[in-house]
Amino acid sequence: MLAGKHILLIIGGGIAAFKALDLIRRLRERGAEVTPVLTRAGQEFVTPLSASGLAARKVYTDLFDLTDEAEMGHIELSRAADLVVVAPATADLLGKMAGGLANDLASTLLMATDKRVLVAPAMNVRMWEHPANQRNIVTLKQDGVLFVGPTDGTMACGEFGPGRMAEPLEIVAAVEAALMDGPLKGKHVLVTSGPTHEPIDPVRYIANRSSGAQGTALARALSALGADVTFVTGPADVPPPDGVKVVQVQTAGQMLEAVQAALPASAAVFAAAVADWRVARTSDQKIKKDQAGSLPVLEFAENPDILATVSQMKQGRPALVVGFAAETNDVIAHATAKRERKGCDWIVANDVSPATGIMGGSENAVTLISDQGAEAWPRMGKDDVARQLAARIAEVIGGDA
Known part of the structure; x- marks a missing residue:
């Protein structure tokens, strides 16, 4: 299903970021190409070297990389992929997406893309249930953003409830489902x-x-x-x-x-x-x-x-x-x-x-x-x-x- 597909994977800052490394491996096992993008906070949890080694591709981190931006790299990256996946999608990233902010590479890519976006939220249960976050979720769903998870479980902070990021294989299944709606489906x-x-x-x-x-x-x-x-x-x-x-x-x-x-x-x-x-x-x-x-x-x-x-x-x-x-x-x-x-x-x-x-x-x-x-x-x-x-x-x- 994923053979030849190109996934742009935005890795947000949260303890669940370690699952993104396994997600890269699972996607590549199924034939997908994965280009990782690490937010500044994401780099506190996983290193560009780890993501690059698993993806066998360059990892992007900085909007103002002069070499890439000389060729409008944020536009090319955002549109060359078949699907944009955000995992983990933190409350901050969801808020930027809902508000149309573009002040770093990840949020700029999400604003510039013309492809479908799939998010895998991960955050503390209180943050997930906060009215501001719930308003953002409603807005994003109305904009056509796809969601996988979160699931209920014990958090790294010790609390229990919704907010755990979906497991990598669950995200893979959501990716496959999202890509089944291509313009040539059934042809x-x-x-x-x-x-x-x-x-x-x-x-x-x-x-x-x-x-x-x-x-x-x-x-x-x-x-x-x-x-x-x-x-x-x-x-x-x-x-x-x-x-x-x-x-x-x-x-x-x-x-x-x-x-x-x-x-x-x-x-x-x-x-x-x-x-x-x-x-x-x-x-x-x-x-x-x-x-x-x-x-x-x-x-x-x-x-x-x-x-x-x-x-x-x-x-x-x-x-x-x-x-x-x-x-x-x-x-x-x-x-x-x-x-x-x-x-x-x-x-x-x-x-x-x-x-x-x-x-x-x-x-x-x-x-x-x-x-x-x-x-x-x-x-x-x-x-x-x-x-x-x-x-x-x-x-x-x-x-x-």
């Missing part, structure tokens, strides 16, 4: 990825340099938005994402069969770099080098056109069909022509000429081509490209299942 999306391997003989094959990284990132991003993803992949360099249905294939013919078996779907995204040709007659034995020096002659046949096949379906065609066009020259012209020829709705074009270093790399620079024209996106990481494209797909097919 089936098909994604192809990676290269295909077209055999010459039992030990040789025709392939290309596709790593499968972009398709994998896209499947992960679509799943994070709630989609039920079928991921049909060739023999890629990167492992398939968690939380999706994975169908592994080798050849273009196998990929077409897997795609057809996966339909119907609300959307189909063809990010795989499918070989255009295969050897017409493969050898069932290894082709031996001729001692006289003559070279083997290979006859080629055209592979099935998976994108065109699905784009031109008369019945059961997905509402949105997206193709990819990796080009080395005249990128926009070739990609535009490909979209018209195949009959798909969108083409994601990218320049994979050697000078760009994109093929097999960690970044991409794409142009989204539709009937509205060509929209160039800046060069960015493949995960960022995937999130942006997944959001566009959700705008088209999201809504009621």
Whole structure:
């Protein structure tokens, strides 16, 4: 459920902060990425080193970190996550949230975010029951803030009653529930990825340099938005994402069969770099080098056109069909022509000429081509490209299942 999800975890100041360390571990066990933010009071109970070690990510503490704020880090942090979790959520943090205050990193992130917020309150029973705190809770719930806990129990101060922070596994369950309401919930999306391997003989094959990284990132991003993803992949360099249905294939013919078996779907995204040709007659034995020096002659046949096949379906065609066009020259012209020829709705074009270093790399620079024209996106990481494209797909097919 949490594979590929990004959680921004704000750790407030209270004895329950020690549970936040276990929460980080539990979330990461389930595939989530966790970025911790420690308040000044939170650092009195757990150290940035502890949180960073468990999260395997940088811990943020100071709003006025010049390096990060030069790039408006508080805005990026607050909006890059799928969910913001506050644990423990102290009376002070709840009061700041309800009052719209933003005088430190944690409260500024909470004001700047456009994502859902889940709080796990933790405080003394008297503080929990105080009328001011109860007013804040009413306000926050009206604002759409989600709550998990608190529970009844013995406090660190020795008193008994409501105010104990929910246990880490309870918070994990609340996180999973909060993330089930993505815009693509109930939608089936098909994604192809990676290269295909077209055999010459039992030990040789025709392939290309596709790593499968972009398709994998896209499947992960679509799943994070709630989609039920079928991921049909060739023999890629990167492992398939968690939380999706994975169908592994080798050849273009196998990929077409897997795609057809996966339909119907609300959307189909063809990010795989499918070989255009295969050897017409493969050898069932290894082709031996001729001692006289003559070279083997290979006859080629055209592979099935998976994108065109699905784009031109008369019945059961997905509402949105997206193709990819990796080009080395005249990128926009070739990609535009490909979209018209195949009959798909969108083409994601990218320049994979050697000078760009994109093929097999960690970044991409794409142009989204539709009937509205060509929209160039800046060069960015493949995960960022995937999130942006997944959001566009959700705008088209999201809504009621």
